[in-house]
Amino acid sequence: SQTIHQWPATLVQPVGSPLSLECTVEGTSNPNLYWYRQAAGRGLQLLFYSVGIGQISSEVPQNLSASRPQDRQFILSSKKLLLSDSGFYLCAWGAGGRPYNEQFFGPGTRLTVL
């Protein structure tokens, strides 16, 4: 069966520090991968998605970036965190190609920027 991992589970970082969040998927190949952010009390905002290694699409211009160095690895990064980057970060995967395909979400990383 497929599983999705995210780490760390929680993170507290000072403003201006770098960020690296990692997501890995097991039990499937060539998944579509997604990063979402949820600010406190808000809905989910799609940040990035990837349909293959090295292919990244950005949904929202900001100080975050994403990379996909391996088929089942998706990384979210920042060189300098802002207070507004605080939130609940969720990685998801889905089988590509069909609009009825589900997305499966990881456990999330709760980031607090102080």
Place this chain on the structure above:
Amino acid sequence: DAKTTQPNSMESNEEEPVHLPCNHSTISGTDYIHWYRQLPSQGPEYVIHGLTSNVNNRMASLAIAEDRKSSTLILHRATLRDAAVYYCILRGLTVTGNQFYFGTGTSLTVIP
């Protein structure tokens, strides 16, 4: 993807049925209707999806209007564990990355 409209919040008594509405008046003929829910401090989880016909699974039922401009997620007997935010999302054939765009959803409170 076309836009959906849901009530911000709803309440239900435990063990009563719950009908969660979703309006999608600009839906296209090839858009699938998906429902996800998000429990507190967790990622969303898939509930159900459909295209034209009503659908049933172990979690819920999805009733789709004949003109497809609205749909209703039905929880047959609400439990305390069903307290969550429920999202109604449309997905179409032209979405290359198959990405989802979540709205603000409906926050369901289940009263014991």
